Amino acid sequence: MRKTPGVSGGVRKKMPEGKKFFLASIPFLILVFAFAYVPLMGWAYAFFDYHPGMSLFDCDFVGLKTFAKIWANKEELFRVMRNTLALSFFSILGMPLAVIFAVMLNEIKSSKFRKLVQTTTTLPNFISWIVVFTLAFAMFSTDGMVAGVFRAIGVDKVVNFLGDNKHAWLFQWSLATWKCLGWSAIIYIATIAGIDSELYDAAHVDGANRMQTIRHITIPGLYSTFFVQMLLAISNMLSNGFEQYFVFYNPLTADKIEVLDYYVYKIGVLTNDYPQSIALGMAKTVISVILLFSANQLSKRVRGESIV
Amino acid sequence: MKRRMKKITALCMAAAMTVSLAACGGGSSESSKGADASSSAAASGGSSDEPVTLTIWNTEVLQPGVQTNEIAKEIEKRFGIKMDVVQGDAQKFSILVAGGDLPDIIYTNPAQQNTASNNLITSGQLLAMDDLIEQYGENVKKNFPDRLKYSKQFASNGEDKVYYLPVRAYEADEEHPNISYSIENIGLMTRWDIYQAIGCPEIQTTDDYLDVLKQMQDYAREKDLADGKQIYAISGWSDWGLWPWWLSNAREMGYMDLANDTIFNYDTQSVEGLYTSEAFWESLKFYNKAYNMGILDPEAFTMKNDQYWEKCKNGQVLMAYASWQTENINRSFVSDGHEGWSFQKLPYDGYEYISGIVSTNAPLGGGIEYATAITKNCKNPEKAMQLIDFFNSEEGARLIYSGIEGTHWTDNDGKPQPTDEFIEKSKSDSNYKDNVGVNLYNKLCAFMDIQVLSDGYPADLMKSDEQKAANISDQDKSYCDYYAQQEGGDYQYPGQVLYDMWQKGKVKTITDYYLYPTLVQSPSEETLNIIAQCDQYMNVQGVNAIMTGTEDEFNACKEETLKGLENKNYEQAKTEIADLYAKAEKEADAFGMK
Numbered sequence: 001m002r003k004t005p006g007v008s009g010g011v012r013k014k015m016p017e018g019k020k021f022f023l024a025s026i027p028f029l030i031l032v033f034a035f036a037y038v039p040l041m042g043w044a045y046a047f048f049d050y051h052p053g054m055s056l057f058d059c060d061f062v063g064l065k066t067f068a069k070i071w072a073n074k075e076e077l078f079r080v081m082r083n084t085l086a087l088s089f090f091s092i093l094g095m096p097l098a099v100i101f102a103v104m105l106n107e108i109k110s111s112k113f114r115k116l117v118q119t120t121t122t123l124p125n126f127i128s129w130i131v132v133f134t135l136a137f138a139m140f141s142t143d144g145m146v147a148g149v150f151r152a153i154g155v156d157k158v159v160n161f162l163g164d165n166k167h168a169w170l171f172q173w174s175l176a177t178w179k180c181l182g183w184s185a186i187i188y189i190a191t192i193a194g195i196d197s198e199l200y201d202a203a204h205v206d207g208a209n210r211m212q213t214i215r216h217i218t219i220p221g222l223y224s225t226f227f228v229q230m231l232l233a234i235s236n237m238l239s240n241g242f243e244q245y246f247v248f249y250n251p252l253t254a255d256k257i258e259v260l261d262y263y264v265y266k267i268g269v270l271t272n273d274y275p276q277s278i279a280l281g282m283a284k285t286v287i288s289v290i291l292l293f294s295a296n297q298l299s300k301r302v303r304g305e306s307i308v
Numbered sequence: 309m310k311r312r313m314k315k316i317t318a319l320c321m322a323a324a325m326t327v328s329l330a331a332c333g334g335g336s337s338e339s340s341k342g343a344d345a346s347s348s349a350a351a352s353g354g355s356s357d358e359p360v361t362l363t364i365w366n367t368e369v370l371q372p373g374v375q376t377n378e379i380a381k382e383i384e385k386r387f388g389i390k391m392d393v394v395q396g397d398a399q400k401f402s403i404l405v406a407g408g409d410l411p412d413i414i415y416t417n418p419a420q421q422n423t424a425s426n427n428l429i430t431s432g433q434l435l436a437m438d439d440l441i442e443q444y445g446e447n448v449k450k451n452f453p454d455r456l457k458y459s460k461q462f463a464s465n466g467e468d469k470v471y472y473l474p475v476r477a478y479e480a481d482e483e484h485p486n487i488s489y490s491i492e493n494i495g496l497m498t499r500w501d502i503y504q505a506i507g508c509p510e511i512q513t514t515d516d517y518l519d520v521l522k523q524m525q526d527y528a529r530e531k532d533l534a535d536g537k538q539i540y541a542i543s544g545w546s547d548w549g550l551w552p553w554w555l556s557n558a559r560e561m562g563y564m565d566l567a568n569d570t571i572f573n574y575d576t577q578s579v580e581g582l583y584t585s586e587a588f589w590e591s592l593k594f595y596n597k598a599y600n601m602g603i604l605d606p607e608a609f610t611m612k613n614d615q616y617w618e619k620c621k622n623g624q625v626l627m628a629y630a631s632w633q634t635e636n637i638n639r640s641f642v643s644d645g646h647e648g649w650s651f652q653k654l655p656y657d658g659y660e661y662i663s664g665i666v667s668t669n670a671p672l673g674g675g676i677e678y679a680t681a682i683t684k685n686c687k688n689p690e691k692a693m694q695l696i697d698f699f700n701s702e703e704g705a706r707l708i709y710s711g712i713e714g715t716h717w718t719d720n721d722g723k724p725q726p727t728d729e730f731i732e733k734s735k736s737d738s739n740y741k742d743n744v745g746v747n748l749y750n751k752l753c754a755f756m757d758i759q760v761l762s763d764g765y766p767a768d769l770m771k772s773d774e775q776k777a778a779n780i781s782d783q784d785k786s787y788c789d790y791y792a793q794q795e796g797g798d799y800q801y802p803g804q805v806l807y808d809m810w811q812k813g814k815v816k817t818i819t820d821y822y823l824y825p826t827l828v829q830s831p832s833e834e835t836l837n838i839i840a841q842c843d844q845y846m847n848v849q850g851v852n853a854i855m856t857g858t859e860d861e862f863n864a865c866k867e868e869t870l871k872g873l874e875n876k877n878y879e880q881a882k883t884e885i886a887d888l889y890a891k892a893e894k895e896a897d898a899f900g901m902k
Binding site: 266 | 402403405408423427428430432433537538546605606607609610615624833837841843844847850855875
């Protein structure tokens with residue numbers, strides 16, 4: 001076949017750089033659209049008297065009745081919100097722990113030991129909550145390790161942590177911290193690695209000791225990352241996860257650990273009231289977006305930086 | 309030069325790829341030809357040999373997926389049907405309903421599945437079975453035919469069609485009542501060896517029973533009967549809601565649990581709302597007393613069901629809640645080398661009734677409970693009906709409950725009996741029956757296991773009087789011997805002790821069958837939702853009541869709970885359900901059955 005003159009000459013129109021990147025990002029945009037926006041159509045169910053298995057077209061339109069139903073149950077909702085906010089507040093309060101941990105890890109001289117510590121603290125993040133529950137049961141039940149140790153030293157009355165309503169928030173927070181500390185520290189370790197080493201050298205020459213370099217170089221270097229993390233945590237205040245509270249839920253601690261995500265599950269799947277659970281989910285999304293923008297605005301005013 | 313080399317390499321690679329692609333293409337065209345040939349061969353006559361796979365909802369199998377046990381293979385051999393079991397809990401069922409993904413054959417259990425039976429009909433998920441039954445359902449029509457009438461009138465959302473086929477029906481032989489091996493199903497069971505070790509103290513009231521349990525706990529702890537592990541007389545689990553904390557006690561007070569949080573009082577012959585009933589609160593009081601006596605395991609409220617089983621099997625628990633639990637636990641005791649341990653039903657534990665000394669009639673089976681249905685998702689409804697019809701036949705019932713003739717049981721001159729091997733293996737291996745597939749598909753069977761078939765033997769051959777007597781364990785024998793001495797009777801197996809006591813009027817049991825609770829229509833969605841919310845609320849409040857420290861606190865908690873229920877419109881739901889029962893009572897006369 002004869003080649004068409006001109007084409008073989010290699011004179012091709014160059015695609016603009018921006019368009020190329022845009023085309024490359026299209027598949028991901030489609031995925032985001034398909035998995036993050038298309039499901040929002042399900043919000044329609046909150047406005048219908050829907051029962052599982054029925055087609056939406058066969059259901060009666062009920063307007064805002066579902067939201068009124070949530071409000072009618074407000075005592076329960078307030079309790080659930082109290083738990084959700086308390087547990088989120090605890091986890092936000094605990095955020096500096098990851099920073100401290102990252103800084104301390106950075107100060108370990110032996111790289112082998114540092115890696116060992118980092119690996120062992122990151123691993124729990126990959127353990128599923130049901131396994132954590134089994135471990136917690138093995139340790140804290142009346143036949144568990146902790147009770148065994150106490151019994152061996154003559155203390156018979158040991159707190160049953162899994163069923164202890166008074167310390168439920170603290171216990172759940174400790175578990176979550178144990179599980180996620182190493183993982184949350186990774187971002188700070190990466191940030192520390194990115195701090196210009198000349199700053200440290202200069203400080204060294206100026207006679208700064210270890211604590212002073214941490215205080216004046218490492219910590220300020222982590223500020224912006226920390227605030228971004230905190231903003232995200234604030235916008236996520238209403239979503240403190242489902243699995244943890246699902247596996248640790250029991251009648252004794254229900255009053256304290258029933259969080260919004262569990263409540264949505266309870267209303268939707270356990271009591272089969274899908275519209276109400278969807279309405280709750282909608283309210284949660286709206287409040288989360290408001291929280292994110294308020295926190296963002298606050299950060300912009302106070303620190304002059306923002307993420308959105 | 310470099311560029312030229314690159315071009316040559318590229319050309320070579322392109323050539324190699326073309327060749328390999330051509331090779332692949334040739335191969336695939338040949339293989340597709342082969343496939344065509346085989347499929348046309350199948351179409352020309354061999355298609356009926358291809359087994360059809362039917363998906364079936366079942367919560368009892370050990371392994372979901374395509375069943376490979378002996379019973380399933382037998383079914384495949386006879387009907388060319390592979391049973392693919394979909395397993396799950398109420399949540400999974402409800403999600404399958406919502407997604408329109410139900411398996412081909414399902415069974416319903418409104419109480420556990422939290423899905424109204426009518427809802428499946430109105431949402432168009434079920435197939436009306438009338439025509440299929442007409443064509444393929446000989447046995448469905450023949451055995452317990454009132455089931456069809458019931459289904460049309462009371463479980464079809466007023467459409468007068470058969471959507472649900474009730475299962476597990478039973479008709480007692482008045483002259484030879486079926487005496488349970490121990491008790492049938494639910495009741496408080498006690499560690500017999502320890503009760504005996506403390507001298508079988510007399511029990512008159514439930515308080516006496518709690519005292520006895522306390523003594524048993526002290527004894528077991530002193531003797532360290534669980535290898536250093538903590539022993540509590542009473543324990544429980546948290547993932548079945550309040551199940552352990554009222555059901556067995558209510559049955560022993562003469563109540564039968566019905567759907568939608570109602571109970572039937574046999575003394576007054578009336579239906580009561582569970583959460584406001586005296587029986588319910590009396591049960592909670594029983595466990596509250598136990599808690600304050602230090603004999604109720606505090607972990608009962610945090611453990612899951614399998615952890616409870618473990619504790620029972622380790623000897624850390626001295627009271628259980630049902631004979632199906634203890635049959636299994638007793639077998640485990642033997643296989644774990646604790647031959648001396650066993651749970652038994654004490655004739656007196658302070659309650660008037662013992663539930664299930666003999667089985668009551670159930671001409672409509674469980675009604676809507678566990679009824680079989682074919683869903684719209686079924687691609688082979690004819691095959692599904694053939695399978696259902698087989699499970700509704702006597703032959704099918706024998707296969708489900710006793711296994712395969714010639715392998716698991718033999719017919720010796722009209723006397724069907726389990727083989728020695730089957731008996732031996734069932735005794736030595738607690739999982740043997742499950743592995744064979746015996747009893748796994750009972751929720752699809754028209755008959756209960758104890759139903760006497762036309763050959764004069766029960767569907768489950770291990771439940772014949774002679775087998776019950778022949779296979780008694782040493783511990784069961786020691787129980788019989790003790791009461792034989794006390795009562796002067798001759799007892800072949802534990803159930804006969806209780807039967808004799810009942811005959812002598814020393815205990816009561818429930819024998820009368822009342823039709824109308826079965827005929828009740830499904831309540832409205834709103835009511836079902838209220839009930840579901842109240843259940844969730846009570847799961848927490850019930851436990852709070854049990855854990856109160858004093859009588860005043862208990863009463864205060866009760867008052868608070870009743871108020872909480874009122875706020876959740878419990879009374880409104882109760883009234884609607886009561887009206888439905890009243891309506892059912894009227895309709896029961898017209899139904900034409902006793």
